[in-house]
Amino acid sequence: MEAKLKRNLTLVGHAQSGKTTLAESILFFCKATTRKGDVMQGSTVSDYNEDEQDRKISINASFLKADHKGHQIQMIDTPGYMDFVGETVAALRATDAAILVVDAVNGVEVGTEDVWDRLNEMGLPRIIFINKIDKGEAKSDTVIAAIQEQLSNKAVKVDLESSDFIEAIAESDDKLLEKYLETGALSPEDIKRVLRQAVVQAKIFPIICGSALNDTGVEALLDAVVAYLPSPLERPALKAKMADSEEEKELVPEEEGTFSGFVFKSLFDPHLGQLSLMRVVSGTLLANTDYYNSNRKSKEHISTISLLQGKEQIKIPQANCGDIVALPKLKNSHVSDSLSSSNAHVVFHPITFPAPSLSASIKPKTRADEEKISTCLTRMCEEDHTLQVERDTETKEMLISGMGDLHLKIILDRMKSRYNLEVDLGTPKIRYRETITKTARYRYKYKKQSGGRGQYGDVDLEVAPLPRDGEEYEFVNKIFGGAIPKNYIPSVEKGVKQTIEEGALSKSPIINIQVSLMDGSFHAVDSSDMAFQIAGAMALKEAVKQAGPILLEPIMEVTIVIPSDFIGQISGDISSRRGRILGEEPKGKHEAIIAHIPQSEMFKYATDLRSMTGGRGTYAMTFSHYEQAPAKITDRVVEERNKQDEKE
8 A cells, every 4th residue: 555545553541541442442443353342342353462351451452454435544642551562662663644632531640741741852743632421520622721731731631623733733834824813714624734734733633522432523533634644755754874974864766666664662462472573764675685774784684574463464476665664573673773775884872761760689499480580571671671680799689670560470370381481579778888977997917827838918007097989998008118028918908899889787898998007027938918817807897896987878869750749749758768969950830859868768659650640640760879877777778788687
């Protein structure tokens, strides 16, 4: 089918707004299905995974196809829950427009605001479908007013008889506005022409009211999709560069041009394994053909190409400009990779996924599962780019991070169902540090005689605190006159560094410390590298004990973005977490609170913030600095580390 007759769109909106039900209604109306599925019965085309059917919610993006009035409509039905926002981000990158579904009873909700901001960032055209107008509590006029106030005053209900609608259209085009002011009227042809132009440019957002459950407004919505939303050839140019150059370029989609496309998602198929989802930007993609992965600088063989209809795969010999297709068993290509003809080598900008907000330690319940947990999590991270896994080299823990409690719960369920792997989640260990508060000096003589050659090392060390914002460690050699031979000085420092890494209080590394080698002695026969290492380590350990050692805890700089109504509540919560507010600043329609909060107080914060703000709050945090931990926390940490030593 010609690209100008294609429409690619994503169904977005708050959870439970009716996106999946709308998708079912569209499929049924277009005769793509012979019956309408039901979310509660687990019979929809979109929600075909067992975990979705059990929970009665969408968890994964699903891919659907329908035909209306000679046009091909490819839809991606996305989850509304914020825990699965990565699915929405990937889908929006692959499509040219969106249908924003708004509940006629609940109106503009947090998920509505979030996805609206994402659509604005991407400059995507959209149609707003106010759903569930058949409900007794529905008030479409109230919802429209809320949309215009909270989202955009350029959102207008499609009504060719309405003066407000006609004025909004006229205001989007200077020439048309002049004509309207002169004549007081516009022709239907002028209205439709300018309306399409304004919608494609994301200057006007048509509103259509209906009920997906009762098929009300579905035909009007489909007509609007065909009439007003852009074809793949009309979407804004995509930012890209050539594989061997950093020079930016804009790639305009072309039907007859050389092939280029990008992988935007990977999903698991129980029969075929991993499937890679690709958007064809330009040209034609052929089955059983080799292409070039511009990111990996390697060849990629495309064996088969399929269109998706839920879990059903429809094999096709080729895909053309604008198509969204599934490619099985790619060897070298991953999400955000670009493929092109051998003479193109185009690299599209990578997809930026939101950073995870909740972390936990993860370990298998049995030793037998330790080997397969890494393989399992690697595969799941490829499928879900809002999931991150890393091994903390300091705490020796494997950490898993996701978008929230529900997200991690789904991941654990899939590990069990797909890989028969059960794990335990825990609170990650904190990377504490130690330091000293005063100067101290200690001399340690290591002397050992065991019948043959003995061991001798004599080290006199002085320790002094360094500024908190300065060097973490400094070693100074103040030996004069050869009290310790030069060849043994590195041995002393090696022993010092060993103790610094092990700490004196809690087995946490010591920072902001200056260690000076003041004096010592050696034995011509019995001295050795090892003897001076031991003497250096012991001298430092005893000196630190006399230098007022304290425990330091990591402090995070946290930026919390919330509606202004919640400032008082969030400020109080920050104080309860031993935090300090640094300042506030406007952030679009919201307020941003910047604060310093101990890391130990931030676990589960994603869940707590969501609860306090009704899902309207977001946050990001980065490490800022270390501060002295309260005595209560110091005592607890030291006790825990001592118990650990006893076990070991």
